[in-house]
Amino acid sequence: MAITDGTIVFVGQDSVGLALHPDAEVVQLDGAFVAPAFVDAHVHATSAGLLLIGLDLTACASLAECLDAVRKAxxxxxxxxxxxxxxxxxxxPPxxxxxxxxxxxAQVYLSRIDVHSALASTALVDAAPGAREADGWSExxxxSRAAHHRIRAVAKDSIPVEQRRAAQRAFLAHAASKGVAAVHECAGPDISSVDDLTELLMMVDGPQVVGYWGDTDPIDLPVAxxxxxxFVDGAIGSRTAALHQPYADAPDTSGALYQDVEAIAAHLVRCTEAKVQAxxxxxxxxxxTAIVRGFELAAEQVGAPALAARRHRLExxxxxxxxQAKVLGAFGVVASVQPLFDAEWGxxxxxxxxxLGVERGTALNPFAQLASAGMLLALGSDTPVTPxxxxxxxCAAVHHRxxxxxxxxxxxxxxxxxxGWRAAGVDDGVTxxxxxxxxxxxxxxxxAELVVAGSDSRVQRWSLDPRSGVPGLPPLEPGVPLPTCLRTVLDGRVIYDAADRAQA
Known part of the structure; x- marks a missing residue:
């Protein structure tokens, strides 16, 4: 593969490439393979960075371990x-x-794994006016809900600017080390802040940041x-996802619906007319159900072709x-999905x-159904929810539970x-x-070479035709290694090199 000024100019036999580019710098890969870099279509950079440099509770195996971690902080x-x-x-929980x-x-804010509910110490609650009177308050x-948003707002505003920037840098460096060259930052007033997104969009040393703002009011930033x-609703783990039937393990609630059909349709119409993604x-x-009806109402006002041209997206x-998938597929909707959700909780x-009960609970995240209905799929992590x-x-998308x-x-x-590129509007056919x-x-x-389970024979190293995709994947079994990133390149510029990190 030959590269000139950040663009691929040749892919083929070494002898031909060297003849066409006799003065090129040659980088030998010694058996490693090259593939298009990944795009993570849903991240929360600052929160993910705070997890990397701060208090990580994801490995806590018990309530007692969680409290011990707080005591040591x-x-x-x-x-x-x-x-x-x-x-x-x-x-x-505690x-x-x-x-x-x-x-x-101390003031303590501990978000649940899905970030749709959190534990808060009394000292933090006392610093959040109105939290005790808000929807979602628990003595x-x-x-959850509005009470959580009030508490989170106070907590995130208490983070010093330099700590926030350090968290962002740590996250971007980590993403690059995983072969990720671009991330979609899903920011918003209840998640981060305009200042947070501004600082993130200014960072140029790591993966490209595509910014989204989760609100109906415009901001003066170059967001996609x-x-x-x-939010139309919340999350299943926190029992705030909006359901037609109550939760199986909490029959007194069916979750929370934050946007009605009319509000959904109005946002779609405004964004379609402004020629931006909603x-x-x-x-x-x-x-x-509310989303699908909202799209149908919006199509009645602006027309299905105009709606589809904007490639609106759902997370x-x-x-x-x-x-429902067929309706959304006909409207050109992007499905930004997270396969590790199924691996973790499916x-x-x-x-x-x-x-939800087994019948409902095993019907979630139907990736094949979405793809067959014509929805464009973009995979991501929703980090810090999953890594x-x-x-x-x-592998999780392939080996669905x-x-x-x-x-x-x-x-x-x-x-x-x-x-991931197409979901952000880059649809030139080659990116x-x-x-x-x-x-x-x-x-x-x-x-590494992969060992066939139950056999002493070895199989070939991974091979991949980057122009057509991955021909095969190892099974998700203990001891089967996944590839290790050696280098990540964005537009011809190295943003991660394992050798440089080892020397440092």
């Missing part, structure tokens, strides 16, 4: 993330009294759209019927089944590379591939 504000009570033997005892008077348990986490966070089936798309014994690990996400819901290896790889005329945006990977 220090500072006037303790920001932590990642607890998941469904995996703990106690089966519940009470506020338990958290206060561990915090020793002794996790806070008013999309991303513009989009929404949607998880529950009642929320999806998560976990509960959807085949008929299947008949996972959190989804616990919250930035693109090859694991590709519900038979028949997964993608082919080629489709999954394409959705995590070219699909996200390795062919002449395409931007030189790629990653170099080392893949």
């Amino acid at each position: 220090d500072g006037p504000l303790i920001w932590g993330h990642g607890w998941d009570e469904t995996k703990w033997p106690e089966g519940r 009470t506020r009294a338990e958290l206060d005892d561990a915090a020793g008077g 002794d348990g996790p806070l 759209g008013y999309a991303g986490d513009l 989009g929404f966070h949607v998880i529950g089936d009642a929320a999806m 998560h798309v976990e509960m959807i019927t085949p008929d 299947g008949p014994d996972g959190m989804y089944a616990q919250r 930035v690990d693109p090859w694991a996400a590709v 519900t038979p028949g819901a997964g993608l082919s290896p080629r489709a999954a790889f394409t959705a995590h590379t070219r699909g 996200g591939t390795l062919q002449p005329g395409a931007p030189a945006t790629y990653a170099v990977w080392d893949a």
Whole structure:
């Protein structure tokens, strides 16, 4: 592969390439393979960075471990993330009294793994006016809905600017080390801030940042759209995803619907007329019903062709019927999905089944159904909800825990590379591939030899035709290694090099 001024100019036999470019610098890869770099279509950079440099609760195996982690933390504000009570033997999160005892008077904000509810110490609650009177308030348990937003606002405003920037730099460097050359930042007033997004968009040393603002009011920033986490509902783990029928493990609630049909349609119309992307966070089936009806109403006002031309996007798309997928596919809708959600919480014994019952819980994230309905798929992590690990996400999309819901290896790889560019409006036919005329945006990977389970024989190293996708993937079994990133390149510029990091 030959590159000139950040653009691929030749792909083919070495002898031909060297003859055409006799003065080129030659980089030998010694058996490593090259593939288009990944695009993570849904991230929260600052929160993910705070997890990398701060209090990580994702490995806590019990309530007691979570409280011990808080006791060991220090500072006037303790920001932590990642607890998941469904995996703990106690089966519940800490009470506020338990958290206060561990915090020793500090302000503590601990977001649940899905970031749709959080634990807060009394010291932080006292600093958040109106939190106790807001929807979603709990006297002794996790806070959700408006109460959570009030608490989170106080916590994030207490983070010093330099700490916030350090978190962003840490995240971008980490993403680049995973072969990611571009990320879609799903910002918004309840998630981050205009200042946070401004600082992130100014960073140039790592992956390209495509900014989305999850609100209906415009801001003076070069965002790709008013999309991303513009919430129609919440999350299943926090029981705030809007359902037609109550939660199986909490029959007194069916979740929360934050946007009605008319508001959804109005936002779609405004964005379509302004020729920018609109989009929404949607998880529950009642929320999806509202979304589909909103698209239908918007099409009545601006016409289906104008609506489809904007490639509006939906985040998560976990509960959807085949008929709904066909309607959205006809409107050119992008489905920004997270395969590691299924790997983490899917299947008949996972959190989804616990919250919804087995029948509903095993019908989530039907990637094959979305693709067959004509929806453009873009894969991402929603980090810090799940980690930035693109090859694991590709494998999760292929090896779906519900038979028949997964993608082919080629489709999954394409959705995590070219699909991410197309979801952000880059649809020139070459970006996200390795062919002449395409931007030189790629990653170099080392893949160990794979051992066939139960056999002493070895199989060949990974091989990949970057122009057509991945011909095969190893099974998701313990001990089967995924490729290791050696270098990530964006438009011909190296943004990660494992050798440089090893020397440092």
